[in-house]
Amino acid sequence: xxGALSDLKAAPAVWAGVWLSLIVxxxxxxxxxxxxxxxxxxxxxxxxxxxANLSGPAMLFSVxxxxxxxxxxxxxxxxxxxxxxALLVLQGATPWQLLFGNLAIIIVLFIVAAVAAxxxxxxxxxxxxxxxxxxxxLKLTYQATQLLASIGTGLAIAGVAVLAGAVLTVRTLSKIxxxxxxxxxxxxxxxxxxxxxxxxxxxxxxxICVLIIPGTATRKIDPGELxxxxxxxxxxxxxxxGFIGFSMGGMFLLIFALAVLAPYxxxxxxxxxxHLLPLPFSTWKLARQQAVGRIQRQNATxxxxxAGLSLLMTFSGVLHTLTDSLKNFxxxxxxxxxxxxxxxxxxxxxxxALIIALVGAISGLMITARGxxxxxxLTYVSGASTGQLRILGALDGLISMVTSVLLAFVxxxxxxxxxxxxxxxxxxxxxxxxxxxYWAVIALLAIxxxxxxxxxxxxxxxxxxxxxxxxxxxGE
Numbered sequence: 001x002x003g004a005l006s007d008l009k010a011a012p013a014v015w016a017g018v019w020l021s022l023i024v025x026x027x028x029x030x031x032x033x034x035x036x037x038x039x040x041x042x043x044x045x046x047x048x049x050x051x052a053n054l055s056g057p058a059m060l061f062s063v064x065x066x067x068x069x070x071x072x073x074x075x076x077x078x079x080x081x082x083x084x085x086a087l088l089v090l091q092g093a094t095p096w097q098l099l100f101g102n103l104a105i106i107i108v109l110f111i112v113a114a115v116a117a118x119x120x121x122x123x124x125x126x127x128x129x130x131x132x133x134x135x136x137x138l139k140l141t142y143q144a145t146q147l148l149a150s151i152g153t154g155l156a157i158a159g160v161a162v163l164a165g166a167v168l169t170v171r172t173l174s175k176i177x178x179x180x181x182x183x184x185x186x187x188x189x190x191x192x193x194x195x196x197x198x199x200x201x202x203x204x205x206x207x208i209c210v211l212i213i214p215g216t217a218t219r220k221i222d223p224g225e226l227x228x229x230x231x232x233x234x235x236x237x238x239x240x241x242g243f244i245g246f247s248m249g250g251m252f253l254l255i256f257a258l259a260v261l262a263p264y265x266x267x268x269x270x271x272x273x274x275h276l277l278p279l280p281f282s283t284w285k286l287a288r289q290q291a292v293g294r295i296q297r298q299n300a301t302x303x304x305x306x307a308g309l310s311l312l313m314t315f316s317g318v319l320h321t322l323t324d325s326l327k328n329f330x331x332x333x334x335x336x337x338x339x340x341x342x343x344x345x346x347x348x349x350x351x352x353a354l355i356i357a358l359v360g361a362i363s364g365l366m367i368t369a370r371g372x373x374x375x376x377x378l379t380y381v382s383g384a385s386t387g388q389l390r391i392l393g394a395l396d397g398l399i400s401m402v403t404s405v406l407l408a409f410v411x412x413x414x415x416x417x418x419x420x421x422x423x424x425x426x427x428x429x430x431x432x433x434x435x436x437x438y439w440a441v442i443a444l445l446a447i448x449x450x451x452x453x454x455x456x457x458x459x460x461x462x463x464x465x466x467x468x469x470x471x472x473x474x475g476e
Contacts, residue, residue: 014077015109017366021073022113022162024359027120028352029161030154032059034125034147035132041145043138054132054348059157061311061353064252066161069304069360072168072259078102106166110159117158118151125150128352135348200260205398207253211418214246218425240407241421244318251314251415255307258407262303267296270403283388287395290375294368294396295403304364308357309408309442310415312350313435317416320433325423328431361404365397366454370394372454390455397454401446409439451457 032055039051088098122144129142258265274288295302302376374390375396416432 017363019109021363023116025116026158029158030121030151031124033154034150035128042289043142057349065356072303123146131348203257207250211250215422215425239323247415247419254411267292291399304360305404306407310411313412313417318419324431329427394451394455401450
């Protein structure tokens with residue numbers, strides 16, 4: 001435990017990013033459990049277990065995103081500490097000592113974050129309760145029922161998610177060797193991992209199958225089924241709900257495939273879209289080179305942001321495509337009820353997961369600040385002016401955020417096209433809804449936020465700080 005506390009003091013910014021993700025993940029899960037029990041206590045209608053039914057999607061998405069974010073945040077934290085881990089190995093620390101030492105750090109952070117989550121949950125639960133009640137048009141009054149039990153259950157669920165993401169990452173420390181550790185601390189290995197490529201390819205093929213096979217196996221709606229739907233005796237919402245489920249499942253598989261294959265494809269993707277902007281400025285070229293190299297080593301910021309944006313925009317795009325397709329089907333002379341409140345529960349289901357993903361991206365920026373600071377210091381001592389340094393800092397965040405938005409757009413477009421294909425096979429016509437206005441706003445906000453976050457760091461760069469940063473990096 002003493003060693004774990006020493007490691008926490010050695011890299012406070014890195015572990016602060018991990019701790020921030022832990023707090024938000026635990027608070028989100030505890031809030032969902034508390035809101036679910038409050039709904040069950042306030043509702044006295046015929047639907048048993050209404051709270052679990054309403055909060056089920058929010059819980060599922062939040063747990064999946066929590067595992068996902070913790071996996072990449074802890075990976076980023078360990079990558080930033082490769083030099084320190086290498087020195088510990090060369091000083092006699094065994095790989096298993098490193099493994100249990102880092103697990104001890106995560107457990108300490110988890111306990112401290114649990115205290116913070118216990119204090120934040122009573123404040124956040126009423127807001128989620130009201131959001132769920134409004135989304136499903138329920139007139140309920142919030143009552144803090146079984147709050148301690150809800151926090152305990154939420155921490156248990158969050159603990160499983162957090163430990164799953166952490167163990168999947170830190171288990172690689174048990175295979176570390178001294179020479180490779182010191183070499184990887186300066187230049188992480190780039191050799192292709194056959195198992196990782198096979199897993200990523202399998203996930204990608206699975207995503208394509210999930211998005212295509214249900215459509216090929218779906219027959220067109222017949223007049224008898226349509227007449228039954230019109231009479232109200234046998235609605236077809238279950239079939240449409242199945243289409244949404246397949247599309248969201250395909251989206252998750254695409255995200256997982258992207259996460260697994262990120263070290264091999266992410267930098268090529270970034271290099272490709274930046275080549276489409278052949279700006280004749282040396283600062284832009286240097287920023288491209290630094291961003292591509294950092295993205296190849298670190299994906300902690302891009303992957304959580306891509307996951308959050310994909311979750312939000314895929315769900316919204318699928319529902320808009322469904323709504324527009326049903327309206328188009330009704331305008332062709334068929335009677336089909338279109339639920340006008342279909343989009344009202346979007347934030348109720350996705351809000352907690354989106355917050356986890358957003359904070360995961362912020363944690364990634366905090367964790368990777370050390371590597372970014374070293375790049376800026378090396379650029380400064382190489383003769384760059386202060387103005388060029390500030391532009392480089394802003395461009396670094398801009399390129400990372402634009403890469404994340406573009407990847408999310410590709411994932412969303414593929415998932416939405418899968419939904420349109422299923423509806424085309426079932427209804428005979430479909431209309432793909434691409435929300436260009438929303439994407440423009442998201443891209444603009446991402447560019448501004450990314451440029452500000454990394455640009456502010458460049459403002460603090462000075463000659464003395466650069467020398468100190470470089471000396472610390474080489475171990476002097």
